Amino acid sequence: MSGELVVDEGFPTEEETQGLLLKVTDLKTSFATPRGRVRAVDGVSLELGRGETLGIVGESGSGKTVLSRSIMGLLPRRTTTQSGSIVFDGTEIVGAEDKTLRTLWGAKIAMVFQDPMTSLNPVVRIERQITESLRLHTSMDKAEAKATAISLLGQVGIPSPTERVRNYPHQLSGGMRQRVTIAIALACSPRLLLADEPTTGLDVTVQAQILDLLSSLQQERHMAVILVTHDLGVVATRTDKIAVMYAGRIVETTTTRRLFADMAMPYTKALLNSTPRISDPSHTRLTAIDGRPPDLINPPPGCAFAPRCESATDQCRTEAPPLRPAPSDPTHLFACWNPLPGGTAGRVTTLEESP
């Protein structure tokens, strides 16, 4: 068995690689809780072309996971309220029935979950966990599906895949398990892969391997990827565009190159500064962002980041800044009254070293 995929019916043709794949317009997702309504995603708009990679960055509780699950349409119906629109490959996701979504799930849009310890079924063999969706979405028979599963395991870098398909998840290491979840997600060659903190549960050395694997698979298959993470270092070298989220909103978005060359939001800068770097001398104190993310049930008036921002003014505390284009580049959007002076590159030069 070579490392090549047995099925190629899922690969997009030349004309299919053009144009928008995903368009999110003013998406609002909120949950009913005993304390009140949590506005986890509060007016997010974004666009993703075919084969593009978007990084969504933000700290815990910024709404990035809810955003990615909203795009999947995977949130619990009973407690979730949604408005706005998510159009994926011509299909509206907001308010769609499970029946409609099931034709997309796995086949056109797939997800790699944060923790491979919990996202694999402990009592089901790897083989069946991969072949499940192949049997569901393609016309493959059992033997073909098994051959594809073995080939997929080989592609995600699992040694002796023929033996490994017979294993249960507990017989694999953490990194191997995450490779398996990637193989499961890729089984039907989706157009869009959502990776929600795919490396958080893993060892640092394995993190880089998994991220590189995702990038190379993405280029091979011309698949769009949304990489959700709290670590700017992770998205720096592996994405085309970045959206920085805070308190359920996108506060800055532009191309990866421009973001690191000329970031406008103090929050983006603060996130970057709180990333540890190998070039720092040992025992260097990490720069933390003081305070906590705001309460999403009663968000403060004005800019949500103002209470923690060094350059906040009275205007920031009373008036919410709109997401507007930078004067120098209309594709660079940010929501800040007092953007950082131009050319603020932070410590970009050392970014390549982080995983």
Next chain:
Amino acid sequence: MSDIAATVASAAPEAADDDGIVKKKKVGVFFWIFTGWVALVVLASILAPLLGLQDPNNANFDAINQGPTTAHLLGTDDLGRDILSRVIYGARVSLIVGFGAMSIGMIFGGTLGMVAAYRRGAVDSFVSAVSYVMLAFPALVAVIAIVAFWGHDIWKITIIVGIASIPLVYRVVRAATLSYATREFVTAAKSQGATDIRILTRELLPNVLPAIISFFLIGVASVIILEGALAFLGLSVQPPTASWGNMISESRTYLSQNPWLALFPSLAMFLFLIALNLIGDSLRQVLDVQDSKL
């Protein structure tokens, strides 16, 4: 059962020996002895007509209340009927009621429990409320009342006891499913396009199966005791049909003259129940490996 056997074999707890080589831990010799005993009882009762036994209902007044002899290995009762034959035929009643009633309980209670735990919401609230109401009735009294009105037919008893076991099975299966239904792998399966039925049968069922199997066996044991209690009260299958409960009940009168009469059906029941309980327990330990791992 071949699936389960494969799981037992591949998921058996592992213990490393001094060389660091992992060896599969065996389920233990008692497990196989008890499994052998259960298999023997089940086979004997199914094949009873082929075993060349004496007619269990054939009275022989020349040989009443005998102890074990070569002609009657376990002796005879007050009507001279062969006890070995009656114990084996009596096992049929206990097994049909035990396995039949628990199967009814599993099919309905188990399905409801899994669906309620997976769907939650109104379905769960309603079924759970009904199950609490049913559990609030003392089962034995309810069963006695219904049997007294409806009849003592073995199938009727099976159905009634089966219905009485539904809420119990429901609670156990619901609780077992609940702890898995919110795990990430369920969401992951959904994100791959799996339907609800697929998630229930292929993702959740393998996880709750160990708990279900051991509860099933322990449930069968409880139902056999319940049948014995009904028989003792004269509310199970009617004489002359033998059942373990019937035989124990009838032996009371002759306890001082012929203690063998009470001993053999009691012993058969006791050994069968203890075997079921221990098998259920061993299976649960062996199949639950992934929780105890590391």
